[in-house]
Amino acid sequence: MDRNYAHLWDMYEACRQIEKFTQGLTWEEYRQNELVQSATERQLEILGEAARRVSVEFQKSHPGIPWSALIGQRNVISHQYEKVSHKRIWLTTQKSLPPLMADLKKLIPNLE
Structure with missing residues (x-):
């Protein structure tokens, strides 16, 4: 279980970095x-890889997190980079990451 929380922390930190890079x-x-x-795409790769490493049991017990979408986006960025849509990534940073960060914050113990 501790590994799950370490991966959740990595996910949260990747989101935080993206927020910092794109703020304003x-x-x-x-x-x-x-x-x-480039920096945003790298953090999305980290986010998706960390999501992939969270145990299936934990993922199933938290269906509000878009696990497969996060992992899928990481796979596209890493392996099908020619299909990366900068507009889609931008929209993800602006619309999907803030609620994801809020959800992750609730799951990570002692995160203030």
């Missing part, structure tokens, strides 16, 4: 900034 940016600024795009 518009879509147009993000689109034109290859460094931020």
Whole structure:
């Protein structure tokens, strides 16, 4: 179980990094900034890999976390990089990550 919490922490930290990288940016600024795009994609890879490492039992007991979507996005970024949609990644950072962070915060003990 401790490993699950370590992976949840990694997921949360990846989200936090993405939030920091993209804070205050518009879509147009993000689109034109290859460094931020690259950093964001790397953190999404970490997020998805950490999600993949969470035990199946834990995943099943927390169906509100989009485990398969996180893992799937990581797989696309890592293995099918030519299919990466920067617009989709941007929308993920703006719409999906804030509620994910809130959900993860509830699952990680002693996280303030």
